[in-house]
Amino acid sequence: MSVQVLMPALSPTMTEGTLANWLKKEGDNVESGDVLCEIETDKATMEVEAVEEGILGKIIVPAGTEGVLVNAPIAIILEEGESAADIPDTAIAAPEIATSTIATSAIVTPASAAENMAPTAGPAAAAAEGSSNKPRVFASPLARRIAEQAGLDISGVTGSGPNGRIVKSDVEAAVAGGVPAVALTAAPAPSSPSVVEGFGGYTEVPNSGMRKIIASRLLESKQTVPHYYVTVDCQIDALLGMRKKLNAAAPEGDKGYKISVNDFIVRAVALALRQVPEANATWTDTAIRLYNDVDVSVAVATPSGLITPVVRRADEKGLATISGEVKDLALRGRDGKLLPEEYQGGGFTISNLGMFGVKEFAAIINPPQSCILAVGAGEQRPVVKDGALAVATVMSCTLSADHRSVDGAVGAQFLAAFKRMIEEPLTMML
16 A cells, blocks of 8 residues: 655644755655655755655655645655556645745745746736846755855756756756856846835845744744843953963864863853753743753854754863864754754853954844843953953853843843853863
């Protein structure tokens, strides 16, 4: 009896996803554990393995289809002795696509419907196309991201997906073959961008699924979470001196390390949360949830948006371990290769913009967490020491907290504990 392959839920909050690529084709033998396809979620691209053996008899959802709802059938696996002719029509009906995806001009439907929908993609799409002479490029979000990272002009890539849609394998082949790079510094042709009266030309960049989720969550946070903000200035000269000594003493080779200021910050936050556990909390309508483990999320910028990989039990890890883990998580986060359990959860987030020279800022809480620490750049400032004017390297840190679950006094106690450790880094070694 044939078996339907359903769109998997790759995270507890996932309701839809993009079928980025098929790694098996119709007629291929399938063994349990074989990778069938790649699914792109709002945070990463995941491989889907087969749990049944047989022959891939029918691909219902072609590569590049966006907004496929969880549990919708995407393919049919045939058992021994069956053929594609045995599959009932009801089993291969085009699955329902998320309404929010249909509303966008970038929607790609299953092959049976895409050709009919292409001329009537909607008023917004028609207006956008009519106002620009630049041909529209159909490509999956994953393909666009890979092209952007490689600096390639995706319009010069030939698509092998349904209706000529550009998929991941097309971009990878183009990278190897040398498609012309995007001329980032060149001015666009006068007729290329759309023009609105009163404004200059512009280019629209379609919102990825990840970008839409980020927008939705941050809007919800800012509208429904009562933020308050507390700022402290930390003198970090002693920390910088310790960092220099530790890095100078680091072994060479695979066991070596290079500790950053951010690694000290992660360690200090974790230990401060252990001292002030009331800040390691989440608000619910029935109770305030206090976490037993200290799991610290670190905000990482990617081409598609912000992602927050988690350092689990950070209070139990030393600086070298934290350094290696953060570097690995950040690298795989930028490449879209994190597993769901590596970026979901966490009780507290750190957002560090110091490397960009930002002196001070206030971050938006990442729900359902209650706190996020915004870290600015360390810079030399005048300070008063023992009644005399002096110069010190000072770093401003602002805590954004949810007043429903973390009272102002708790927020102040946390920052005081954090400041003590940053200014006296030896206490982090105990």
